Amino acid sequence: MRSNKAIRSGDAAFKAITLVFAASIPLLLFSLIAVLLFWAWPAIRHFGWGFIFSSAWDPLADNYGALPFIYGTLMSSLIALLIAVPLGLGCAIFISEIYRSKTREYIALMVELLAAIPSVVYGLWGIFVLAPFSAAYIQPALKSAFGFLPFFQGPTSGPSLLTGGIILAIMILPTITALSREVLQAVPYSLRESAMALGATRWETFKTAVFGPARSGIIGAIILGLGRALGETMAVTMVIGNRPQVSASVFAPAYSLAAVIANEFAEAGTELNLAALIELALVLLIITIAVNGLARYLVWQTTLKS
Amino acid sequence: MIKKTVAIVISLVLIAGAALAVSLNGAGATFPYPIYVKWNKMFADKTGTQVNYQGIGSGGGIRQFAAKITDFGGSDAPMTEKQMSDAGGDILHIPTVMGAVAVSYNLPGVKGLRLDQDTLGRIFLGRIKKWDDPAIAALNPGADLPSKSVLIAHRSDGSGTTHIFTSYLAKVSTAWAAEVGAGSAVSWPTGIGGKGNAGVAGVIKGNEGAIGYVELSYAISNDLPVVSLKNRSGKYVKPSIASTTAAADGALGSSKLAKQIAAGDFRLDLTNAPGKDSYPIVGMTWILVRQKLADAEKGNALKNYLKWALTEGQQYAGSLLYAPLPESMADKVLRLINSIEIE
Numbered sequence: 001m002r003s004n005k006a007i008r009s010g011d012a013a014f015k016a017i018t019l020v021f022a023a024s025i026p027l028l029l030f031s032l033i034a035v036l037l038f039w040a041w042p043a044i045r046h047f048g049w050g051f052i053f054s055s056a057w058d059p060l061a062d063n064y065g066a067l068p069f070i071y072g073t074l075m076s077s078l079i080a081l082l083i084a085v086p087l088g089l090g091c092a093i094f095i096s097e098i099y100r101s102k103t104r105e106y107i108a109l110m111v112e113l114l115a116a117i118p119s120v121v122y123g124l125w126g127i128f129v130l131a132p133f134s135a136a137y138i139q140p141a142l143k144s145a146f147g148f149l150p151f152f153q154g155p156t157s158g159p160s161l162l163t164g165g166i167i168l169a170i171m172i173l174p175t176i177t178a179l180s181r182e183v184l185q186a187v188p189y190s191l192r193e194s195a196m197a198l199g200a201t202r203w204e205t206f207k208t209a210v211f212g213p214a215r216s217g218i219i220g221a222i223i224l225g226l227g228r229a230l231g232e233t234m235a236v237t238m239v240i241g242n243r244p245q246v247s248a249s250v251f252a253p254a255y256s257l258a259a260v261i262a263n264e265f266a267e268a269g270t271e272l273n274l275a276a277l278i279e280l281a282l283v284l285l286i287i288t289i290a291v292n293g294l295a296r297y298l299v300w301q302t303t304l305k306s
Numbered sequence: 307m308i309k310k311t312v313a314i315v316i317s318l319v320l321i322a323g324a325a326l327a328v329s330l331n332g333a334g335a336t337f338p339y340p341i342y343v344k345w346n347k348m349f350a351d352k353t354g355t356q357v358n359y360q361g362i363g364s365g366g367g368i369r370q371f372a373a374k375i376t377d378f379g380g381s382d383a384p385m386t387e388k389q390m391s392d393a394g395g396d397i398l399h400i401p402t403v404m405g406a407v408a409v410s411y412n413l414p415g416v417k418g419l420r421l422d423q424d425t426l427g428r429i430f431l432g433r434i435k436k437w438d439d440p441a442i443a444a445l446n447p448g449a450d451l452p453s454k455s456v457l458i459a460h461r462s463d464g465s466g467t468t469h470i471f472t473s474y475l476a477k478v479s480t481a482w483a484a485e486v487g488a489g490s491a492v493s494w495p496t497g498i499g500g501k502g503n504a505g506v507a508g509v510i511k512g513n514e515g516a517i518g519y520v521e522l523s524y525a526i527s528n529d530l531p532v533v534s535l536k537n538r539s540g541k542y543v544k545p546s547i548a549s550t551t552a553a554a555d556g557a558l559g560s561s562k563l564a565k566q567i568a569a570g571d572f573r574l575d576l577t578n579a580p581g582k583d584s585y586p587i588v589g590m591t592w593i594l595v596r597q598k599l600a601d602a603e604k605g606n607a608l609k610n611y612l613k614w615a616l617t618e619g620q621q622y623a624g625s626l627l628y629a630p631l632p633e634s635m636a637d638k639v640l641r642l643i644n645s646i647e648i649e
Contacts, residue, residue: 128512
């Protein structure tokens, strides 16, 4: 039999080891921020807060601003969510609540297969299929239906903010669908049975007995999808048009933070150019952290209520 | 027994290590990557010297070379005086192969579009907005030009192709020089950015009325429609390997470039070269080396590699859709390579 002392020292070692593992994660995040700050410092010192609000991007004049990229990143992700959330949720609800047959497994499998396609493949498909299709059919249709809104005015073009949003929607669809489905299926079947026993219709059952418990999980699924949309690079740069401008119209070409970093990093000439690109990376990191923080808050709020 | 085996294995490893001792590392431009890979393999088979080249982009190539991470750099855009002095000075630009930039367009029914310097500049500045503009119509009598909007397609990634193209525009258009300038990445007045040659070609293919620029090799291998450009002699020339070589020959005839070459400076601007068969948008790619090398073994290997590339290596250029250097220039470059000092 081992002595108490040995057990205690074993516990201490166990505690120390797990502490190191646990500490390594925040340490990684902080070192990431520190390194980005260090390399971005020339640009931060040179442009100050003006960097965030400037629309200039001229490598020859060494004049840089982040506004069009921040706008492009947020707007393309928003468009992606507007499309993917109803579609993904609808698909998940159909699979888990309504279509209770064996073949639903195959539908779920196919949706999840979408997640396995490399983003560069989405990009090439986007540039050769989706972008021309968007210019020829989707954009004219939106223009004739909602042309009175400023978002749907102006000349159409294949590579555009809208096309970037659509490709992102397709890419985050499997994340949202698969996770929401898991969450819905985790809701105990007895809850549904109780609702039905009280005479609830299928819709009422879903609304009262299933959606409530699943809500925070579904928000989590949407936020994970949003996280992918914010950072996606290859597919977006192929179809967004890569034009640093802020335009109300979703038919106009735009640019995203991740895309400009990928495009210009390898050939960045001057020190300031490199620093400006790294400052963009810092901005992207901060946006991602902020979005995740917001998500935590939302999940926390909904869990508290229920 | 075990001891003996270990001894044999160790000595084998040491022998193998000694045979592979000389290896050279380079990184930079992606444009010449296919031919450098071919050269590296041929040269390794011939001499046993391993040459590694990573296509990370000209900007990164210059940075790594300046920081002495690599033995040589690769770049489509020459280093500026400041970059060279920051990197410690005494840097040689060794031209290896040449390429051209083709202007491609998407106008169904319009074949063999012709443009001159001024019109091309005004199109890319966004001043000419419709294809049936009188300026374009005057250059293309008989062509059925539609009243479609012009859509500019350009590279979104920093690129030597953009450097050559904008250098040409800055040379022939004062408005372009004043408002935009020349560089690997510029602030485009209008249009859509595509990533890489494939991205630009995709934008052109997907949009009627689009016009953009791609590497000649990409235009040839994908059979893209190309614009015939008016050269300095007033002739309309299509981009090709032959018209690229003609441009280099024409450029070498000019006294300004001859003077530059005599001074050992091969950062030659070959755009808008004289000569009746010269295609106007032509450039070269360089390997960057230091004039004084400390490591004798590596230094000699590097000199041999460069000499081989400029002589035997040139024959592989054509099949990979690059233009080889004119022989008269290659001879002068060899003299520059011989001037590299081993300390």
